[in-house]
Amino acid sequence: MINGIINVYKERGFTSFDVVAKLRGILHERKIGHTGTLDPEATGVLPICIGNATKVCELLTDKDKVYRTVMHLGITTDTQDMTGTVKEDRSREAALLKEQTVEAAILQFVGDYEQIPPMYSALKVNGKKLCDLARAGIEVERKARTVKIFSIEIEKINLPYVTMQVHCSKGTYIRTLCADIGEALGVGACMESLVRTRVSVFPLEEAHTLAEIEKIRDEGTLEELILPVDRVFEGKTKLTVVPEAFRFLQNGNRLNDGNFTDVPEKIADGEQVLVYDPMGHFYAVYQYERETKDYKVRKMFGA
Template sequence: MINGVINIYKEKGFTSHDVVAKLRGIVGQKKIGHTGTLDPDAEGVLPVCLGRATKLCDMLTDKDKTYEAVLLFGKTTDTQDISGTVLEEKDTSLLTVEKIEECIRAYIGEYEQVPPMYSALKVNGKKLYELAREGKEVERKARKVQIYDIQIKKIEIPRVTMEVTCSKGTYIRTLCHDIGRDLGTGACMEELLRTRVSRFDFKDSLRLSEIEALKKAGKLMEIVMPVDQMFSDLRALSVDSAHAPLAYNGNPLKARFLHEKTETLPNMEAQESDHQDVPKDGIRVRIYDEDGRFIGIYCYHEKRKEYKLEKMFLDQEELRG
């Protein structure tokens, strides 16, 4: 079984689930999961986790993301993007570059965003887009999202191209809709490209056809990021063989059971503050056994003077192997 993460470029027309299904066929294994839905009309970075790396899915979904979007003023649609049914069209002749820039920049920071009806969020066990397709609209609670930065790349009224860096749970099409509402013309999202998820960048992503070619050439593992490399910014420790069974079973570990691991991961960027004889409360580390197998992520608890398991990545099958 392949264990690791592949940085996939999701093309237009595919759902995120389509990508997973096609990748299962390419690599020949079932245990695969994606790290955050992209709409069918959107393109860009979609990290996909294989094997034990599926335990990373929720962790990557929580990461900040960067998008490049094209906002179109003058049209309001039911889906908040250009693929939806147009609900209203308005004149955009009174818009100015100054008004647009001022409105967009006002969204930098925290804001309350109402999720769109055409989304995968669930209300009473049913996805919102399913209700929307039935012609139903339900009340949605606004959620706090964080817009860390918006870089306006180009303004050619009625279109604006902008780069948005935001927190998890942010809908870029809703951001476009809200900007259009504030300026009185309405707006929808015309294009969307996700350029970054955590450490995964657009320039390094591969299309499914490229991945299939690498698989046929026997080079697939060259593009699979090992699970532990996802945490290369954390200090790496090894547990001594006498106490390794404690770690295998997810038990807490005393600091004296551990020693510095010789680091072999590329692009190691360990934080100096982590490399101390006396660890700080809350410090997270990677734990390995003396055979170099990655066990999991542990967090130091000063009160009990021990490291407690945060996420296990070693399974019993690997130990038996």
């Protein structure tokens, strides 16, 4: 059985569910999950969790992400991207904008930002997906959600097109960001293209297409692609239990400093630590509680 994460490059035309289905066939594994949807026309990083790594799917979905997008100023569509029906074309006006004006409008979105999710999205209202309602010609009121834009790097302005890299929090819709920037400029905008270049610690340059994964499987070197679960928790304190305490770890019992081979001098209250078995295998995530001076299990993975 495979336990770990594969950094997949999702190609254009595939849904995230398509990638999972195809990987099940390639790897002959049933327990597989993806870490957040990408639109079919979008490409880029899609970490796939396999075996006990599926326990971190939700965690990876919550991580910050980086996208490279091309915004088309002057074009407004019903889907906020170029796959939709054009509602208004003000490209000529957009082409006459000053670059400094465009740049200032874009950068004002850096920081916390109230974003209304698009109708063409997988979010549910009263149990129904917004995209299904949109296809039926029904538009419903959506509440604005606070998202965070950590940074926007403007790579190229060739009006009416703007290429930019956006580092953002979970739940951010880049096409809605493009539409909102266009509205701020008074000409409208939509998303021309989108590439996800990073999810947490998983970068684009280390991602593999499905064809590459299948070839590597046939060559018998698949294990080189399987990233360990603890890769997701880079930077956290690592603790190893002594042999005598392994049974406590197996049962998910509380642990104390005496159960580990060595403990740093200072661990903050509420800090999460990675716990390894005596053989050095990642086993669980625990959380330190200063009041009781011990560690409580947060998530078990097993060896």
